[in-house]
Structures are given as structure tokens and as C-alpha cells.
Amino acid sequence: MSDAITGLAAALAGGQARIVDLTHTLDADFPVIVLPPEFGQCARFRMEEVSAYDHRGPAWKWHNLSLNEHTGTHFDAPIHWISGKDVPAGAVDEIPVEAFVGPVVVLDCSDGAASDDDFELTPDIITAWEDQHGKIPSGVWVLMRSDWSRRRGTDYLNMREDGPHSPGPTPAAISLLLERGIRGFGTETVGTDAGQGMHYEPPYPAHYLLHGAGKYGLQCLCNLDQLPPTGAMLIAPPLKIKGGTGSPLRVLALIPGDIE
Ligand code: 23J
Numbered sequence: 001m002s003d004a005i006t007g008l009a010a011a012l013a014g015g016q017a018r019i020v021d022l023t024h025t026l027d028a029d030f031p032v033i034v035l036p037p038e039f040g041q042c043a044r045f046r047m048e049e050v051s052a053y054d055h056r057g058p059a060w061k062w063h064n065l066s067l068n069e070h071t072g073t074h075f076d077a078p079i080h081w082i083s084g085k086d087v088p089a090g091a092v093d094e095i096p097v098e099a100f101v102g103p104v105v106v107l108d109c110s111d112g113a114a115s116d117d118d119f120e121l122t123p124d125i126i127t128a129w130e131d132q133h134g135k136i137p138s139g140v141w142v143l144m145r146s147d148w149s150r151r152r153g154t155d156y157l158n159m160r161e162d163g164p165h166s167p168g169p170t171p172a173a174i175s176l177l178l179e180r181g182i183r184g185f186g187t188e189t190v191g192t193d194a195g196q197g198m199h200y201e202p203p204y205p206a207h208y209l210l211h212g213a214g215k216y217g218l219q220c221l222c223n224l225d226q227l228p229p230t231g232a233m234l235i236a237p238p239l240k241i242k243g244g245t246g247s248p249l250r251v252l253a254l255i256p257g258d259i260e
């Protein structure tokens with residue numbers, strides 16, 4: 001019998017802790033990343049009815065699904081990027097399950113992202129956060145709140161002639177988070193990198209640096225405005241796909257009720 005687990009169950013039942021869903025509903029309309037045309041593209045989610053209590057199956061309804069690993073609210077594994085291709089246990093089926101449950105801190109970039117589609121998370125923002133809340137502890141998920149999850153339709157990818165425009169971290173910001181020993185980095189946008197992240201050095205620094213260091217990514221999150229800056233816990237287990245580079249998943253946050 002573990003007092004900690006019993007205590008958590010009692011806190012959830014008694015309202016001293018609550019669960020917030022950080023997951024978007026996945027359907028065929030959910031936007032997927034669009035890469036430059038010379039590259040292979042991400043397929044949208046598809047759902048095909050196999051039977052619906054009819055002649056194809058009189059008492060049951062079910063669907064065949066087809067999807068890219070990086071569709072909807074999803075997890076990025078180290079082998080997603082070339083820098084992480086030789087990371088031990090770098091595929092979703094190999095990552096130790098302990099990685100999927102851990103503490104989370106939230107960096108609120110919503111004000112800046114409201115007035116600048118290419119808003120950058122910089123080391124200054126991180127150290128200003130630390131002045132208020134203390135040094136970012138090792139082993140945490142760091143989530144970048146941008147309120148981008150409130151965008152609908154074409155505003156979400158925000159494509160222009162030169163590609164997508166959405167907020168994201170600079171290479172120096174990711175390097176600082178890696179110095180802190182984080183578990184992973186998550187965003188409300190379609191990637192852990194900025195829409196224009198290909199123009200940094202290295203290109204797509206969140207993907208390149210995080211996965212090269214064996215860290216994880218989360219994208220297309222929502223409801224980050226309901227999380228406290230510190231004190232919550234994420235439960236984020238991807239599907240156990242052999243050799244998988246990522247997967248859609250349900251992301252849950254456990255929040256102490258006394259934070260409001
Ligand atoms: C493939 C290539 C570039 C990017 C991505 C995928 C993602 O953002 C992703 O979903 O991991 S930037």
C-alpha cells in the first residue's frame with residue numbers, strides 16, 4: 001500500500017486535485033504540418049467505418065484509422081530527428097514508461113504571441129521566469145503557452161508565401177533548457193519549433209537539440225491557460241508502435257486543487 005497513491009486518489013475524489021485534458025479532438029479537419037514542396041508530406045487523419053450495427057457487423061460499430069505519427073496532439077521521440085537517430089531507447093516502444101509521467105512547468109508567452117506571429121522564446125524569458133518561480137528543476141516538461149490552440153482553420157498553420165508563421169524557441173533557449181536537464185518541451189503549435197524554425201542555426205533547433213540530447217517533444221497541446229506555472233504533473237504515454245518516431249496521445253495534467 002502506498003500512501004502517495006492513496007493520497008492522490010483521495011485528492012482527486014475530494015476535489016483537492018483535478019485533471020485537465022491538454023488534448024485536441026482528432027478528426028480529419030485537424031491541421032497537419034506542411035513542409036516545403038520538395039519534401040514528403042504528413043497525411044491527415046482518416047477514419048473509415050467498418051460496420052455500424054448493420055449487415056457488416058450487426059451488433060458492433062468500429063473504424064479503420066489511418067494517420068501520420070505526427071498528427072493532432074502528439075509526442076515526438078528522439079529518433080524523429082537525425083540528431084537522435086542513435087539515441088538508446090529512442091523509439092516510442094523503447095522509451096521507459098517512467099518518462100511518461102512527470103512534473104511540468106509553464107512559460108507563459110501568450111502576451112508576446114498575441115502581437116507577434118513569429119514570437120521567440122528566448123533565454124531572457126526563461127531567466128525572468130526563474131527569477132519569479134525558481135530555477136527550472138531537472139526532469140520537468142517545459143510547456144510554452146502561446147494561446148495558439150485557440151486559433152481555427154488557416155490561422156493555425158498561418159501559411160504565407162514564405163511558409164508557416166508561428167511562435168517557437170530560439171536555439172539558445174533550447175540550449176538553456178537542456179542545461180537545466182529538462183525531460184522535454186511542448187507547444188500549442190503544430191511543431192516544437194517556430195513556423196520559420198528552418199532559418200535558425202541549426203535549422204529546427206528544438207527538434208535538433210532536444211532529440212539529439214534524448215529529450216521528448218509534445219505538440220498541438222491545448223488548455224495550457226488552465227495550468228499553474230509550477231506544481232502540476234503530466235501523464236503523456238504515446239502508443240507503443242514498434243520503431244515509432246512519435247504518436248498521437250491523450251495528454252492529461254494533474255493539478256493540485258489549492259492552486260487557483
Ligand atoms: C517533420 C519535419 C519538420 C518538422 C516536423 C516534422 C514536426 O514539427 C513534427 O511534427 O515533429 S518541424
Ligand code: MN
Pocket residue numbers: 070074075076191219246
Ligand atoms: Mn511531431
